Amino acid sequence: MPEYRGMNLLVPEHDSEYREYFALAAQGRLAVRRCADCGLLRYPPGAACPWCQSLAWTWQDVAGRGTIVSYELVCHAVQPGFRDWTPYAVVLVELDEQRGQPTPEEALRVVANLVTPDLRPETEENVAINKRVRVIFQPLSDDFALPQFTLSGEPPAGMPWRLPE
Numbered sequence: 792m793p794e795y796r797g798m799n800l801l802v803p804e805h806d807s808e809y810r811e812y813f814a815l816a817a818q819g820r821l822a823v824r825r826c827a828d829c830g831l832l833r834y835p836p837g838a839a840c841p842w843c844q845s846l847a848w849t850w851q852d853v854a855g856r857g858t859i860v861s862y863e864l865v866c867h868a869v870q871p872g873f874r875d876w877t878p879y880a881v882v883l884v885e886l887d888e889q890r891g892q893p894t895p896e897e898a899l900r901v902v903a904n905l906v907t908p909d910l911r912p913e914t915e916e917n918v919a920i921n922k923r924v925r926v927i928f929q930p931l932s933d934d935f936a937l938p939q940f941t942l943s944g945e946p947p948a949g950m951p952w953r954l955p956e
C-alpha cells in the first residue's frame with residue numbers, strides 16, 4: 792500500500808475510478824475522463840458526466856498545464872503528516888484543455904497541493920490566483936503516483952491576486 796507523509800493511501804481494488812487515475816500518473820500521465828456523448832472533460836473521474844449524465848467515457852491525457860483559479864492556505868493541519876508543512880497551499884487549477892468550458896464557473900478543475908519542483912510546499916508568498924502551474928508526479932509505488940502542481944514560471948493568466956496580509 793502506498794504511503795504518503797505517514798498515511799496509508801488505500802484505494803480499494805474495486806475503485807476503478809481512482810486506481811486507474813493514480814496508476815496512469817505513475818506512468819507520468821495526467822488523465823481525466825472524456826464524456827463519450829457530449830465530449831466534455833471532467834475531474835474528479837466520476838462514473839457519470841456531470842453535464843449530460845452519460846455513463847460512457849474514455850480516459851484522455853491532458854498536458855497538465857493550467858492556471859490557479861482559487862486557493863486555500865492550510866494553517867492547521869488535520870492530518871499529522873502535514874503539520875510540518877503549515878502554512879501550505881491547496882490550489883484549484885483550471886486546466887488549459889477546457890478553459891472556461893462548459894461555463895466560466897464549471898470548467899476542468901483539479902485540486903492539488905502547490906509544491907516546489909523538489910516536492911516541498913511552495914512558500915506562502917508565491918501563491919496567487921492567475922499564476923500558471925504545471926503538473927509534476929510524486930511516485931509512491933510502482934503503480935501509484937500523486938499528481939501535484941508546481942509554478943511553471945510562465946507569465947500569469949491575469950493580474951496575480953492573493954489574500955491581503
Ligand SMILES: [Zn+2]
Nearest residue numbers: 826829840843
Ligand atoms: Zn457528457
